[in-house]
């Protein structure tokens with residue numbers, strides 16, 4: 001990966017101009033839907049959707065369970081934009097392309113980014129079907145130097161050396177937990193640390209044990225780059241991981257992980273997740289429709 005792949009302000013703006021010429025919606029909230037979690041977009045009212053292949057600069061989704069559309073609409077009167085399918089580095093996209101939509105959202109006027117993903121549990125106490133409110137992340141590709149902020153800094157977006165502490169908004173995390181209490185679902189709600197690895201392979205047992213020692217609660221192949229770029233440009237961030245499988249940590253265990261099971265579990269919890277995200281959006285402070 002070279003900085004030559006870096007994307008210019010002009011390229012983000014081209015995408016923004018195209019979208020703004022096609023829709024009157026001016027979203028304040030963007031939602032990135034993880035594997036199998038794209039159904040939330042279907043609940044938006046006054047919908048207008050655009051295939052990634054039609055939007056200038058957008059890459060294509062290639063993963064099963066990621067439809068590949070940007071959907072604008074209203075959730076109980078709040079204007080949102082939903083990514084039905086995200087981009088992963090293992091698909092062959094550069095890290096700049098993976099995070100491209102986030103800067104487009106910023107230029108569209110989005111202030112809050114909600115990210116969701118499917119993840120495997122590392123924490124012993126987690127179960128399949130649990131929902132983890134992300135408190136913090138470990139960005140393995142980032143620690144190894146694969147960072148969407150590599151290259152000349154674009155000061156129009158944010159500072160050269162952005163902090164990464166407290167990135168997952170405390171108030172939104174509390175709001176989410178309070179809503180879970182009201183929904184009566186706290187028995188399968190957790191709060192923990194998400195770790196991004198490169199994928200596309202799932203973890204070896206030794207890797208899973210390493211992640212456990214490092215304090216990781218759930219592991220997946222996405223999210224950290226988008227969150228990093230959102231935080232760099234001053235967006236408020238909230239994240240949820242749906243625990244779709246337990247990561248094998250014992251040589252005695254013959255279970256293996258596969259993408260089909262991940263999609264099945266996502267389906268099982270999709271309604272609850274939709275409700276939770278809808279309630280969060282309804283109850284959070286949004287300076288709506290003042291773009």
Ligand SMILES: O=P(O)(O)O[C@@H]1C[C@H](O)[C@@H](CO)O1
Nearest residue numbers: 034035117118221222259262
């Ligand atoms: O987009 P997310 O992070 O939800 O996708 C997860 C991680 C891998 O891309 C894939 C593995 O099944 O699902």
Ligand SMILES: Nc1nc2[nH]cnc2c(=O)[nH]1
Nearest residue numbers: 118119120219220221247
């Ligand atoms: N790396 C990784 N990504 C996942 N996405 C969903 N489950 C998993 C998992 O067990 N490991």
